[in-house]
Amino acid sequence: MSVTPTTTLDSQLTTTWGPNNSYPDVPMVMSGYTSRLWPHDSQPQFWSKYQVWEWLQQVMDMHQIDASNIPFQNFDMDGHQLCSLSYQDFIRAAGSVGPILFHSLTELKWSGQYHVEIGQLELKPELDFSCPFPDVSYPPGEIYDPSIHPLPVASPTPSSPDIKRSYSRPHQVKKHNPRGTHLWEFIRDILLNPERNPGLIKWEDRTEGVFRFLKSEAVAQLWGKKKNNSSMTYEKLSRAMRYYYKREILERVDGRRLVYKFGRNARGWRESEK
DNA sequence: TCATTTTTTCCTGGTT
DNA sequence: CAACCAGGAAAAAATG
Numbered sequence: 623m624s625v626t627p628t629t630t631l632d633s634q635l636t637t638t639w640g641p642n643n644s645y646p647d648v649p650m651v652m653s654g655y656t657s658r659l660w661p662h663d664s665q666p667q668f669w670s671k672y673q674v675w676e677w678l679q680q681v682m683d684m685h686q687i688d689a690s691n692i693p694f695q696n697f698d699m700d701g702h703q704l705c706s707l708s709y710q711d712f713i714r715a716a717g718s719v720g721p722i723l724f725h726s727l728t729e730l731k732w733s734g735q736y737h738v739e740i741g742q743l744e745l746k747p748e749l750d751f752s753c754p755f756p757d758v759s760y761p762p763g764e765i766y767d768p769s770i771h772p773l774p775v776a777s778p779t780p781s782s783p784d785i786k787r788s789y790s791r792p793h794q795v796k797k798h799n800p801r802g803t804h805l806w807e808f809i810r811d812i813l814l815n816p817e818r819n820p821g822l823i824k825w826e827d828r829t830e831g832v833f834r835f836l837k838s839e840a841v842a843q844l845w846g847k848k849k850n851n852s853s854m855t856y857e858k859l860s861r862a863m864r865y866y867y868k869r870e871i872l873e874r875v876d877g878r879r880l881v882y883k884f885g886r887n888a889r890g891w892r893e894s895e896k
Numbered sequence: 897t898c899a900t901t902t903t904t905t906c907c908t909g910g911t912t
Numbered sequence: 913c914a915a916c917c918a919g920g921a922a923a924a925a926a927t928g
Contacts, residue, residue, distance in 0.1 A: 803926080805903075838915090849925090851904080857916085862903055864918065879912070879916055 666730050667803060669701025681726045682719075705731065732818065805862050806871050808845055809833075810884070810891045831884035831891055838880055 669677070678697055696715035697704070704727065712720035812819050813833055822841050826832040835841055838856040846854025863882060866872035870885040884891050 849903085854904085858904060860917075861905085861919085865902080
């Protein structure tokens with residue numbers, strides 16, 4: 623790790639992403655594909671096993687928890703797999719430390735782009751994104767149990783040697799789902815995390831899965847931020863949304879503007895679903 | 897590297 | 913008129 627990650631932070635500000643390349647003569651000059659690795663280091667989904675291990679060490683250290691309390695072997699996986707674990711899985715794999723790890727990962731998945739400098743560059747002042755990390759809520763992806771407490775305080779001294787975590791867990795995750803990387807999941811997660819949703823999207827009919835964009839351009843900006851594409855617009859985002867109709871991830875809701883509805887192939891938005 | 901799936905870009909034309 | 917909606921096409925990015 624840390625072997626000169628090729629100028630990523632500062633030099634990135636000058637990458638001309640062509641705000642409007644409506645010229646037919648500018649075929650993306652972009653000489654070389656040199657610096658093209660920044661989405662990987664920051665997003666947990668792309669971590670290697672080693673990076674997952676590093677993250678574990680770091681979180682343990684941060685919370686002053688003896689690393690020996692946690693069964694590292696239960697986390698012998700890459701970021702991809704790590705991100706597909708549910709809240710419950712974390713409890714299973716790390717006992718009382720599970721929530722802490724889950725919380726940490728959730729934050730990273732959400733705002734792990736750069737560190738704290740988000741929200742000020744391109745967002746309108748009216749949006750008030752002042753605090754990117756307010757506090758944790760519940761699982762981002764599929765809600766398994768809303769009754770679970772967000773973060774039961776990291777008891778300084780867990781000292782629970784008698785955990786029955788001998789639970790080897792050989793049958794790890796079966797389904798590899800690139801969580802949070804798809805647009806509809808991104809939208810869903812915003813809806814499921816009111817804490818982080820400053821009036822961007824709102825449920826129109828919770829049980830039917832109908833929702834409406836309140837700040838269409840702001841959502842597009844947020845999506846663009848996640849994809850490192852500052853030129854994302856609602857116009858383009860909505861095109862992607864319309865492609866979901868065919869796949870029945872979304873159902874068409876005509877008549878009402880900015881209104882969409884989750885379809886039968888959309889998972890994890892329902893309150894009681896699993 | 898390749899095949900396939902998803903998303904992005906752009907556009908023409910219609911609607912609210 | 914501005915902001916959306918519908919999709920077609922094609923290119924680019926993401927994934928396995």
